[in-house]
Amino acid sequence: MEREEVTKLLKEKSKQLRYDIIKMIGLAGSGHPGGSLSAADIVATLYFYHLRHDFRNPYWEDRDRFVFSKGHAAPLLYAALAEAGYFSREVLWTLRKFNSPLQGHPDMRKLPGVEISAGSLGHGFSAACGMALAGKIDKKDYRVFVLIGDGECQEGEIWETAMFASHYKLDNLCGILDYNGLQIDGPVSKVMEVQPLAAKWQAFGWEVIEIDGHDFNQIIDALEKARTVKGKPTMIIARTIKGKGVSFMENVVDFHGKAPDREQMEQALKEIKESD
């Protein structure tokens, strides 16, 4: 496929993911729209272009793993898994409801396609590193991708893992940092500054690629470049807009963990549908 066709397809996919995210959270009455929307273009690129995976065989040993360490973006993961065929779209509307496989945070025992149960920040990042290490031990060629948040970088465990992954030269590990700049209590820079991010990751021995996390060409190029890096892990720092795609959610702190009400949901769905 030509690059142009690819980006066109990914644009359609991410539009679908955003639509589903809003509908799921709106119907659930709770959830985290902001950080789901911000990473939608990255996640669409992974599931619908870059990852080696098979929805008919979610436990395939040689699959690439994609870990959602920022587990609160679960609606995004669920929307992507449904769109990729792991389960029926109808299941999406059970998000957060009693007996649903779509728990508030991803649960590997309830939903095939979830690589590790996550939600408590920092944990998924370490677990992804463990999967990459297991791949090295078993001499497998799968790659491990892990999505972390910018606020999540305030967790000490992130840096334990950062040190570990470069020490063990895990070049099959690729982190993607969803740098949307906001967290629950306000702007990341006010709550607890994480900058200089690139310098931090470089100092920990990682290859760093900085991109616009809404530009498909940049996302694709970064993932492909990461594949060629040898002897160290790669961190793609993706500058994103929290709430991206819904005008009244963009860069609004409150929509980190607040569901749209009925009216807001309808408006947001309309906006997404009409976007080009």
Place this chain on the structure above:
Amino acid sequence: MKATREGYGDALLELGEKYENIVVLDADLAKSTYSIKFAQRYPERFIECGIAEQNMMDLAAGIATCGKICYTGSFVIFACQRALEQVRNTICYSNLNVKLCPTHAGISVGEDGASHQTVEDIAIMRAIPNMKVIVPADYYQAREAIKESAEIEGPVFIRLGRPAVPFIYGDNYRFQFGKIEKLREGSDVSIFSTGIMVKKSLEASFILEKEGIEAEVINVHTIKPLDEEGILESVAKTKRVVTAEEHSIIGGLGGAISELLSEKFPCKVKRVGIEDKFGCSGSANELLIHYGLTPEKIAFSAKSLL
């Protein structure tokens, strides 16, 4: 005499040979936990994590999702408490095949003092769904329990100690997960003990014997799941209970047995253990005496029930 932690080193060598999918992790304590033995024989399956226990536990969880059985070593205080939330949220919640075999449990750690001792780990670990809790009484029981744990699906905490302790079992000992072991029959009082207090309970039974009191001594090596049937059978006979453990009297073996008996067979229970206090520096023996973890205290508690 041999430390239970030495059983970890020796069990790992056997496990390494038997199972290709065993991976061992340690956090800069491989010499203390004896995982160094595995590291030397199977370097490609040994992961040195440095002083970062939280990362180690989640790493193990991630490795376990790839079809491996992970054994993690550290001190109990760091494995069970510093990395508690990793153990709870990632390992136990998803019932992943990660075994915790940390050493330096209790106060018999000795000279290092309170920061490196633990008095509350059993209470914490046994409260987590999916976690199993084993406290071996000697080197052989530790070695065999660790070997057996590879066949137990999901997380298991095996609590190991620092000092050399007397043998109770022999080289041909077979460990039975979840089953109490009656080491001495008696009809007057049941003494349920675990870990290094098992030997001291046996000694207490000799003191009691001289005074004409027949104590039943039972090793409760598996604290979770608790062998309810075995415990109730003994208590139905003696109707008097003493528990003994190198742990706080809150929430450990004494707590578990009290919970069971208060529902199924209410009777008097005396708990011998550490009385809601932190440890301190001193030799292991000095500390055991100071905190009342002695055969005399167990015998005295038994007599007070008669």
